[in-house]
Amino acid sequence: MGLELATGRLADAINWARKYSLFQYPFVTACCGMEFMALWGPRFDVARFGAEFPRFSPRQADLLMVVGTVTERQAPVLKRIYEQICEPKWVVAFGVCASSGGFYQNYSTVPGIDHVIPVDVYIPGCPPQPEQVLDALIMLQQRIQEGRGWSQRQQPLEPAAQRQGKRPPRP
Ligand code: SF4
Numbered sequence: 001m002g003l004e005l006a007t008g009r010l011a012d013a014i015n016w017a018r019k020y021s022l023f024q025y026p027f028v029t030a031c032c033g034m035e036f037m038a039l040w041g042p043r044f045d046v047a048r049f050g051a052e053f054p055r056f057s058p059r060q061a062d063l064l065m066v067v068g069t070v071t072e073r074q075a076p077v078l079k080r081i082y083e084q085i086c087e088p089k090w091v092v093a094f095g096v097c098a099s100s101g102g103f104y105q106n107y108s109t110v111p112g113i114d115h116v117i118p119v120d121v122y123i124p125g126c127p128p129q130p131e132q133v134l135d136a137l138i139m140l141q142q143r144i145q146e147g148r149g150w151s152q153r154q155q156p157l158e159p160a161a162q163r164q165g166k167r168p169p170r171p
Helices: 002-019 032-039 074-086 096-100 130-143 150-154
Strands: 024-029 065-066 088-095 121-123
Touching: 002 130, 024 032, 032 065, 032 130, 065 074, 074 088, 088 096, 088 130, 088 150, 121 130
Parallel strands: 024 065, 065 088, 088 121
Antiparallel strands: none
């Protein structure tokens, strides 16, 4: 009981630190990029969430922001970049094109990046309003804190007793 309490609190502290130190890798392909750049200016102050610094190497990032339409030719590149990001990592689909392919229903467009990589948060809109993106960031932070990010669920930060199968894992 004591060990579980201690490791549970340690996991909470680690997730708290993670959610306020997001380093995003912007994978920007299309017109959503204009709104994305505006959002990362001082007016909307994303620094409040600890997520303002872009990293242009996936090895230095933990948040993949997929902004805009992704074509079938770009899909292997996106997957490769995702694989290069260290665990734990999170993915946000920025805009309706990244989320579902949007109105591009043709042979060349990926109908949503979740056909290629796992996605944690989807942001609708064409392009999304800045307030929607801030809302999505807060939602992502909640998921990180609760250990509900996709990659966190693959390797949970749980007490050792649970990892060894002495207790059933959390659903
Ligand atoms: S969602 Fe709209 S603004 Fe964003 S990439 Fe697609 S068409 Fe462009």
